[in-house]
Amino acid sequence: MQDVREALMQGRNSTGKLVQRPLSPHLQVYKPQISSTLSIFHRISGVALAGGAVLLSLWLTAAATSPHAFALAQSLVDSIVGMLVLIGFTLALFYHFCNGIRHLLWDVGYGFDLPTMHRTGAIVLAASAGLTIVVWIIGLVVL
Amino acid sequence: MSAPRGDQAVKIMRSSLGQARGMGSAKSGLGHWRAQRLTAMALLPLSLYFVLSVFLLEGADQAAMLRYMAEPWNGVLFIALILALFYHLQLGLQVVIEDYIHSEGKRLASLFAMRAGVALFGLLGLLSVLKLTF
Structure with a gap:
């Protein structure tokens, strides 16, 4: 037992065996809803963006190292794989950005009703x- | 009006320590909460500035990068971005680790490793911007 609260979660199953009751929300029986789904997306996009921040640091490091190192970094960014990764990061960034504003509005008490x-x-x-599509259209077509 | 703690309608026959156990840590939750919101608010304009910078630096070589970062405002905004970004993501990853890793030892080890990585990559980004700026 790692947590004293677990002492309150003992129960018996249909055969009378002593078992640990599951914590709620028990994901195998919990119906996915827009509230819980967008919430876990916020966390997943945040963790992904932490990886993106490491890549941003490495990109800046390449620029600070030498013209050759930065040219190599830019060629990786311009490759098909690099662009697909960047599209993913763009979507994660705008999602975390927009849902983050939603969280800040909740913090000041707006928008709690269902x-x-x-x-x-x-x-x-x-x-x-929409923002992801607009940014990539500007990046690929306009510029 | 809620009754003060001592006058609860139902008397709980437990010691103060027994009642407090498992009710939360009472450490520095508010500081974490506030820092996460403040860095989030700082990152709203800074992340839009970053997207704009990526546009302006599309296909740039190192010389163009040096010219861009030599502009004081660009240097300052990139330093502010790195500081707010790495502080914010450290606070977020801390909560993720605390939520999913239940064993005390593994949790402390993961938090230490995560903070070491965040500090190293944050400093790497910071030093690189400073080097490009000067």
Whole structure:
């Protein structure tokens, strides 16, 4: 037992065997909803962006090292794989950005009721997809 | 009005320590919460500035990068970005580790390793921007 609260979660199954009750939400039986799904997306995109921050540091390090090192870094960025990775990071960034604003609004007390929460969730999904598409159209076509 | 703790309608026959156990840590949760929000607010404009910079630096060679970072505002904004970004992601990864790693030893080891990595890559980015700036 690692946590004293586990002492309150003992139970017996149908055969009478002593078992540990599951913590809620028990993911195998919990129906995915927009609230929980967007919440775990926020965490996943945040962890992914932490990896992106490491790559940003390495990109800056290449620039500070030598013209040759930076040319190598830029060729990786310009490759097909590099661009696909960057599209993923763009989407993760805009999602975390938009949903982060949603979190900050919750912190000041706005948008806790379910209809508003569902609506702002849909806005976050649409806005992050839209911003990603707009940014890549500007990057690939306009510039 | 909620009744003060001593006048609860249902008397709980447990010691103060027994009641406090398992009720949360009472360490520095508010500081963490506030720092996460402040860095989040700082990162809203800074991340948009970063996206703009990526546009301006598209296909740049090292000389263009040096010219860009030599502009005081660009240097300052990139330093602010690195500081806020690495502080914010450290706070976030800390919560993820604390949520999913339940064994005390493994959790402390993971937190130490994560913070060491965050510090190293944050300093690497910071030093690189400073070197490009000067």
